[in-house]
Amino acid sequence: MPDYKLRRSLLYVPGNMPSMLQNIPIFNCDSVIIDLEDAVPLSEKDAARHLVKRFLMQYTDRNKELLVRINPLDTRWGYEDLKVVLPAMPDGIRLPKADTPEIVERLDTLLTEFEEELEVEIGRFGILPSLESALGVINAVGIARSSQRIFALAFGAEDYTASMEIERSRGGEELFNARTRVLWAAKANGIQALDTIFADVGDMEGLRAETELAKRLGYTGKCLVNPRQIEVVHEVFAPKKHEVEYALQVIEAIQRARQLGTGVISLGGKMVDAPVVKRAARVLRTAYAHGMVDTLIDEEAIHGAQ
Incomplete structure (x- = not known):
């Protein structure tokens, strides 16, 4: 990583x-x-x-x-x-x-x-x-x-x-x-x-x-x-609170998409695909470093299991 x-x-x-x-x-x-x-x-x-x-x-x-x-x-x-x-x-x-x-x-x-x-x-x-x-x-x-x-x-x-x-x-x-x-x-x-x-x-x-x-x-x-x-x-x-909350929702949504066998899913009427996930992961990494979230996002959440 x-x-x-x-x-x-x-x-x-x-x-x-x-x-x-x-x-x-x-x-x-x-x-x-x-x-x-x-x-x-x-x-x-x-x-x-x-x-x-x-x-x-x-x-x-x-x-x-x-x-x-x-x-x-x-x-x-x-x-x-x-x-x-x-x-x-x-x-x-x-x-x-x-x-x-x-x-x-x-x-x-x-x-x-x-x-x-x-x-x-x-x-x-x-x-x-x-x-x-x-x-x-x-x-x-x-x-x-x-x-x-x-x-x-x-x-x-x-x-x-x-x-x-x-x-x-x-x-x-x-x-x-x-x-x-x-x-x-x-x-x-x-x-x-x-x-x-x-x-x-x-x-x-x-x-x-x-x-x-x-x-x-x-x-x-x-x-x-x-x-x-x-x-x-x-x-x-520092990431804003609403940025962190949305990033968490994005990661949760893409994990659901992985379970459904797709790389794209809708969140709040907007498409969540790879670029959106990448931005969310970056926000959460920064939030983790600031102590705003407890878990560091891993690569599998971004790209899916190899």
């Missing part, structure tokens, strides 16, 4: 701030991205990666996914970031400036070399590429296919708008094409699509509106810059 890990919220935490690192266990987010790139001044990069390593080594009772955003591999810090932090066993690497498939392939090769050296399972470290330039968005499909380690694509609007020489607006109309292209690439390759940060931490209504837009498009998670944003994002990505 595919990985249905919940990644509604991915919170950035600066890698050079011990007080923030110490609070990671109590943050109610699904994933944390410990940042060694933009959040860390050049003069502190060496110290920050060692600080992050010590934190990860001590944080043994982990209650959330832990990713590390390294510096780009074409800088003098990127390889050293990997060398120092990978022995502390993060769950994966957030790769910034993932403009081409070749950059991701290079990271994949390096991760394999480190896994062999550390004597851990090959594929132990995942990759989350960040598409944050015009070139990265154009290459989205190739990037999504470039490594089996990739579990999601992340869209980075701040750097993208800079590369396009445009301003980012509150409504985000200028991001629509890029958001959609990243989303298509992710969905076509069966991985998650994660939306960009909303930088104004005081504008909760703006955050809610942007997250609702991302959800309507098909994104299943959002990157965050402040713990105060977590609750709003979780509320938006």
